[in-house]
Amino acid sequence: MQNVKIVVTGPFNAGKTEFIRSISEIEVVSTERKISTGEEMRLKETTTVAMDFGRISVDDDLVLYLFGTPGQKRFDFMWEILSEGMLGFIVLIDSTRPETYREARGILQTFKIYAPTPYVLAANKQDCEDAWSVEDIRLALRLDPKIKLLPCVATNKESVKNVLLELLYEILGEMEKSSE
Amino acid sequence: MALKGNLRDFSVTQLFNLINLAKKTGTLTIERSSEVARVNFREGKLAYAQLSSEDNSLPAILQRSKKISHNQYQVIQSRAANMTDKELGLLLINAGYITQADILNSLQQYLISVVRRLFTWVDGFFHFDASLPPPDDRIPIRIDLENLIIEGSRQIREWEQLQEEIPSLEMSLKFADRPDANMRKLNLSVEEWRVVKFINPKNTIKQIAEATKMNDLEIRRVVFSLLQAGVVELTRPTDMPVVGIINRITTPQEREAQVSLVNRLINRIRVA
Ligand SMILES: Nc1nc2c(ncn2[C@@H]2O[C@H](COP(=O)(O)OP(=O)(O)OP(=O)(O)O)[C@@H](O)[C@H]2O)c(=O)[nH]1
């Protein structure tokens, strides 16, 4: 039996838990806590305090786990993901909150270094009226044109599937490149 | 209730705000690794501030603000070593060396500079002692806290932004490989040069901060400006473990196995 995993990361409230919930075949093993203090309370009631995880079984001997990172601005959990079987990662961006874009860029930088594996970015909450367009977010994040930034609605399964597939194509592409 | 804790949970600016609003009198002591700061307040106004690492005698302060020369400083140090600041101040004014306004200005500038440095402290233990009044051998000063608090809040925002840009200090730096980059032509500050000397994937940013005796805010500022200038790039520390299936592929057979694995995943997700 082989276990592989994809990590879903991004700033507080970006939709990481929702993303995993939309595709996981098990109830997301969630570690939500009620938020008791601070500005963040105005945004939502619960936040993820440890890794979330969801599962997609492929066949009798292959399982894909989706790991969601906690929303707090700390990186202690990094050591947890630095284990066997990581394929790549997804950085979710809350398209409706430009004040979090800087943090998203910091997270991307950190992951590129701790976990130098293929990745894609997803501009989440594209269904919201106040969402920035993908092209504007690309500029705001100063992304290289080679990097994939996909529109996403984490509550919609097809949209989540699309993001995951794009990451897997990216991984395939990297594997082919490394054979040259 | 005792006013004590760690700056990580309650910042210097927040403390100043509290002292200002409650019009407190007393002494705030902040301790971190090798340094102690004492800040005195009278009725919610800044009365005095000193750092353990710095000569804060009146002659030293006057010399730093260039109101007296180095020679004058040495003469005063040797002849007036036992005088209090108040006595010495009077003596200098009466001798026509300096005006009262000069002394008060220099002291104010100095106290503000100490407070500015305290705003860069992002951790350290603090306690406020209401039974410890401002030292009475010092020349009394009263500085309103409001403007300092505004300045401090700006700095907190800067700190938060820098933490977002550079979330972890466990990363290393390397020089950007730009053939056109010529370090000598760059206009680097003293701090930036100090950091540049340690740039090497073997050193984490944290280790560089220790070697250059910079705190978390100072090192992030320097690293951020070097990143912005395109001089350096973040990189993995050389002793960090290798992760990721892709990084472990060494043989064509392994590659083939991994490619087939990814294809199985793709087919599975398509039908999900
Ligand atoms: N309209 C809309 N709402 C979304 C979308 N994705 C997530 N949300 C909502 O945004 C809020 C935050 O989603 P979560 O999945 O809890 O976000 P998170 O990234 O796990 O948050 P933390 O764990 O606290 O960092 C929830 O109310 C979700 O229902 C989306 O694509 N569209």
Ligand SMILES: [Mg+2]
């Ligand atoms: Mg969550």
